[in-house]
Amino acid sequence: MRELGEDPYPSRYDRTHTAAAVHGEHPDLAPDSRTGEHVAVAGRVVSVRGHGKLSFATVRDWTGPIQLMLAIDRLEPPSHEVLAQLDVGDWVGAAGEVVTTRKGELSVDVTELRLLSKALRPIPSSWYGVSDPETRYRQRELDLLVNEDSRRIFDVRFKTLASMRRSLVELDFLEVDTPILQPQAGGALARPFVTRANALDIDLTLRIAPELYLKRLVVGGYERVFEIARNFRNEGIDTRHSPEFTALEAYRAFGDVNDGMDLTEHLLTTAATDALGRSSVTSGERTIDLSPPWPRRHLLEMLDEVLGRKVHPEMDVVELRAVCDAHEVAYLEDWGPGKLVFVLYDQVLQPTIVDPVFIVGYPVEVSPLARHTDGDPTMADRFELVIDGKELANGYSELNNPDEQRERFETEARAAAAGDLESHPADLAFIRALEYGLPPTSGIGIGVDRLVMLLGEVSSIRDVILFPVLRPEAS
RNA sequence: GCGCCUCUAGCUCAAUGGCAGAGCAACGGACUCUUAAUCCGCAGGUUCUGGGUUCGAAUCCCAGGGGGCGCACCA
Numbered sequence: 150m151r152e153l154g155e156d157p158y159p160s161r162y163d164r165t166h167t168a169a170a171v172h173g174e175h176p177d178l179a180p181d182s183r184t185g186e187h188v189a190v191a192g193r194v195v196s197v198r199g200h201g202k203l204s205f206a207t208v209r210d211w212t213g214p215i216q217l218m219l220a221i222d223r224l225e226p227p228s229h230e231v232l233a234q235l236d237v238g239d240w241v242g243a244a245g246e247v248v249t250t251r252k253g254e255l256s257v258d259v260t261e262l263r264l265l266s267k268a269l270r271p272i273p274s275s276w277y278g279v280s281d282p283e284t285r286y287r288q289r290e291l292d293l294l295v296n297e298d299s300r301r302i303f304d305v306r307f308k309t310l311a312s313m314r315r316s317l318v319e320l321d322f323l324e325v326d327t328p329i330l331q332p333q334a335g336g337a338l339a340r341p342f343v344t345r346a347n348a349l350d351i352d353l354t355l356r357i358a359p360e361l362y363l364k365r366l367v368v369g370g371y372e373r374v375f376e377i378a379r380n381f382r383n384e385g386i387d388t389r390h391s392p393e394f395t396a397l398e399a400y401r402a403f404g405d406v407n408d409g410m411d412l413t414e415h416l417l418t419t420a421a422t423d424a425l426g427r428s429s430v431t432s433g434e435r436t437i438d439l440s441p442p443w444p445r446r447h448l449l450e451m452l453d454e455v456l457g458r459k460v461h462p463e464m465d466v467v468e469l470r471a472v473c474d475a476h477e478v479a480y481l482e483d484w485g486p487g488k489l490v491f492v493l494y495d496q497v498l499q500p501t502i503v504d505p506v507f508i509v510g511y512p513v514e515v516s517p518l519a520r521h522t523d524g525d526p527t528m529a530d531r532f533e534l535v536i537d538g539k540e541l542a543n544g545y546s547e548l549n550n551p552d553e554q555r556e557r558f559e560t561e562a563r564a565a566a567a568g569d570l571e572s573h574p575a576d577l578a579f580i581r582a583l584e585y586g587l588p589p590t591s592g593i594g595i596g597v598d599r600l601v602m603l604l605g606e607v608s609s610i611r612d613v614i615l616f617p618v619l620r621p622e623a624s
Numbered sequence: 625g626c627g628c629c630u631c632u633a634g635c636u637c638a639a640u641g642g643c644a645g646a647g648c649a650a651c652g653g654a655c656u657c658u659u660a661a662u663c664c665g666c667a668g669g670u671u672c673u674g675g676g677u678u679c680g681a682a683u684c685c686c687a688g689g690g691g692g693c694g695c696a697c698c699a
Contacts, residue, residue: 181657196659196660196661198657198658198659198661198662199655199658199661200655200656200657200658200661200662201654201655201656202655202656203655203656203657203658204656204658205657205658205659205661206659207659216658216659218657218658220656221656222656236649236650237649237650238649250657250658250659251657251658252657252658252659254657254658254659256657270634271634271635271649271650272634272635272649273634273635273636273648273649274634274635274636274647274648274649274660275635275648275649275660276635276636276647276648276660277635277636277637277647277648278635278636279635279636280635280636281631281635281636281691282691282692283631283690283691283692284635284691286691287691295635337698337699338698339698339699340697340698358699380699382698382699384697384698384699385625385696385697385698387693387694387695387698388692388693388694389698389699390697390698390699391699394699396699479696539699540699541699543699571697571698594699596699598699599699609692609693619690619691620689620690620691621690622690
């Protein structure tokens with residue numbers, strides 16, 4: 150191209166129409182018509198069908214494909230040379246009249262074809278695509294370029310995020326951003342990544358959850374806040390866990406656990422409609438109905454049904470261990486009764502749930518930041534949303550009594566001191582904030598990646614994260 | 625972390641101990657209504673890496689690397 154005086158990487162192109170706009174303006178043209186309308190489109194060449202003096206090419210922009218008709222006697226110089234050198238994968242701009250072919254396909258009858266960027270590497274076969282998972286994850290740009298289904302999944306992801314953000318803003322929630330680098334991890338039980346701040350000569354941890362900072366903002370007077378937070382947990386990687394993942398957390402002053410369920414249901418059902426245009430998804434052989442309202446059931450009542458007997462975190466650990474044994478649920482010696490009740494739920498009850506259910510009431514022992522239930526100090530006003538056997542969201546009436554919070558933290562700090570890498574020392578700055586007064590508050594957290602997995606109908610979290618963490622390629 | 629599977633041309637895949645191949649893409653040519661265009665021609669390899677067994681290894685064995693899946697921990 151350079152020999153012909155054509156720059157293979159020009160600086161700009163004046164596009165007048167996207168592919169979708171051309172199709173949108175001419176939905177029902179009869180075959181072999183001419184519109185007299187001239188447009189300039191631009192996109193990546195995905196297919197070329199040459200016929201000597203007449204060629205067809207399909208270019209795709211981010212709204213979809215449009216066909217170019219390239220008749221040698223209507224092309225103006227230097228378009229002939231561009232066409233002669235054209236490869237699948239090149240970016241081109243094409244100007245000409247909107248027409249339909251004899252077969253009826255809407256096309257641009259090109260008079261000027263410009264090369265916008267040359268593809269030096271060949272694009273994989275459009276028929277077979279790229280299926281090797283390693284290539285798809287390492288070279289996501291190639292995956293997106295070739296695989297329609299990959300584009301579909303990320304379309305679902307970003308529509309879901311946009312929908313939830315829109316819903317929250319409409320409800321007067323303020324989007325905020327809180328620290329990712331934190332002096333001390335908190336807000337969840339998880340092993341953090343640790344990094345070094347040279348200027349301060351201290352270690353910092355990457356956040357495992359934004360929860361404590363968001364509640365401090367509510368103390369500061371922000372009555373409705375949310376953050377779409379990238380969290381980092383230094384733990385195992387599998388089809389449901391990524392070292393970095395996205396959580397949506399929202400806090401609303403003066404609300405309780407029921408308001409949290411209302412909000413969660415609203416956000417998720419709206420997102421499903423906005424992203425998919427329907428309210429059901431499939432998972433393997435099963436069809437999951439997402440239409441509201443979703444049932445709200447008490448945890449202990451459901452456990453009673455599935456276990457055939459009552460359990461409660463007030464019971465003796467020996468008795469609860471016997472229940473675990475009877476259902477082949479493994480446990481550790483140092484687990485208290487609340488943790489045992491929780492694992493019975495997690496192992497026995499949760500996998501049986503398909504359609505959405507809000508399960509309400511969790512042991513305080515496994516809910517260190519949730520307000521305890523009035524009249525029962527061993528249970529917390531907390532819910533989890535379970536869909537298709539998986540936890541998609543959870544939330545609670547926030548614990549705002551600083552003395553009780555301090556006691557809960559001290560329990561966790563003892564575990565940390567005993568060597569538990571997922572437990573953390575008491576966060577004294579958070580306790581101090583509670584001492585200034587946190588109003589009654591409803592908080593929720595939604596696992597965005599898992600939600601997108603559900604809506605996008607894929608089974609690996611790597612399929613919903615653009616660039617998942619992988620080992621570096623060998624040099 | 626442990627177990628199982630996998631790695632061959634740019635992509636998708638054959639070849640199961642006996643000359644490393646096909647389709648698509650690329651490259652050269654023909655073709656004015658194609659859309660997985662068609663036709664003719666041509667080229668394409670560290671079979672992930674290293675070692676071993678064998679007359680002979682993509683194939684069998686050992687070690688290492690990447691990836692996938694499952695189990696354990698977690699959301």
